[in-house]
Amino acid sequence: MKVCVVGSGYVGLVAGTCFAESGNDVICVDVDKDKIDGLKRGVIPIYEPGLKEMVLRNCEEGRLNFTTDLDLAVKESLVCFIAVGTPPGADGSADLQYVLSVARSIGRAMESFKIIVDKSTVPVGTADKVRAAVNEELAKRGTHIEFDVVSNPEFLKEGAAIDDFMKPDRVVIGTDNVRTAEIMKELYSAFMRKSNRLLVMDIRSAEMTKYAANAMLATRITFMNQIANLCETMGADVMAVREGIGSDSRIGYDFLFPGVGYGGSCFPKDVKALVKTADECSYDFVLLKAVETANERQKAILSDKILRRLGSAGDKPLAGKRFAIWGLSFKPRTDDMRDAPSLTIINRLLEMGASVHAHDPEAMNEAKKHFGDRISYSVNKYDLMRGADALVIITEWNEYRNPDFDRIKELLINPIVFDGRNLYHPARMKEAGFEYLPIGRNGNVVCEMN
Secondary structure, eight states: OEEEEEOOSHHHHHHHHHHHHTTOEEEEEOSOHHHHHHHHTTOOSSOOTTHHHHHHHHHHTTSEEEESOHHHHHHTOSEEEEOOOOOBOTTSOBOOHHHHHHHHHHHHHOOSOEEEEEOSOOOTTHHHHHHHHHHHHHHHHTOOOOEEEEEOOOOOOTTSHHHHHHSOSOEEEEOSOHHHHHHHHHHHGGGOSSSOOEEEEOHHHHHHHHHHHHHHHHHHHHHHHHHHHHHHHHTOOHHHHHHHHHTSTTTOSTTOOOSSOOOSSSHHHHHHHHHHHHHHTTOOOHHHHHHHHHHHHHTTHHHHHHHHHHOOSSSOTTTTOEEEEEOOSSSTTOOOOTTOHHHHHHHHHHHTTOEEEEEOSSOHHHHHHHHGGGSEEOSSTTGGGTTOSEEEEOSOOGGGSSOOHHHHHHHSSSOEEEETTOOSOHHHHHHTTOEEEOSSOOOOOOSOOO
């Protein structure tokens, strides 16, 4: 099948490459000429395990091409995916200007029947706006060309996007057109060989499904973080509590890891957008507003711990203190720092007068865009500890899980570890001679029950 994907960012590049991998002829389009030129040379603009190899293979075999010529891509394709960004506006709503701009461009370029697919994360009702934008352009041309609009939300986890696309939990297709549904089923058939996980529903339900899924996952994360905070206050161990509730088949273990809050390209933006959508319908989505507030507070938990343990009086309570940071990306296996907890934590440390030396396997170039030379960077995860007052762990990269504790203890001024991801067992750290301050499992009873 001939496919074009407009937008060569995270979603568009992964989708286009995976469609090519399954035998389709794919053209990826982007307005950024430098990005397209780089992709033609094999330069991948994002870090995603396995993506570079797959891009290079499909380019070499002629199934995957890159261009800035949207008109040409539309003319040569049956299915046109819109996969451009929908950044949050000042009021939290999803900004649809790029989606609708692409829709109008498709309307100006199309010469035959097209299936226009919303792959971007968009609020309920966007398909209607896309349809109206295309019809408006066709009317300006004085022509009538049949087309259909489909909602096909993405459910990719950064760091596991290739597997998520090639072996999906489910594929959601929003359309009321039987012929279009069959074409979309054919396009996704290569990913449905073991079991049919393709769900066809009306367009608005498909649009809502994406937001509902991310809102639920964000709520689970936030709930567990709140339980962790209460555990720490009451002297309970949150990891034991996680075992206790996760073993309930109705609950399960996924997205119940306590930490310093969620970030990334999806959860923060989608929670805000769904709250805004509810407000526009005069519905007070109290639960999600609480999730959003609690998550922002959670990002300050680790810096609060640091302040309580190492701070002094004055406007700059951490002046003269130096901290070694492990982890900058919002999660492991990605270089994405959008709404990453590290941004809040490091900025707070800097505001309190501390100096920061950071390491991340993939996100240091991205971090330089946010912090510049306000912090120092090290390509070696141990070098930055020499002379540091404490180690602060923000992202749970695998290479941090079994470090050389003797070496860490030797390098740090104080054998103190502030762990925002609960990577180690407190007993192990105590035995190794560390003062260990994780999230929700200190065992220090602050609140005595009456």
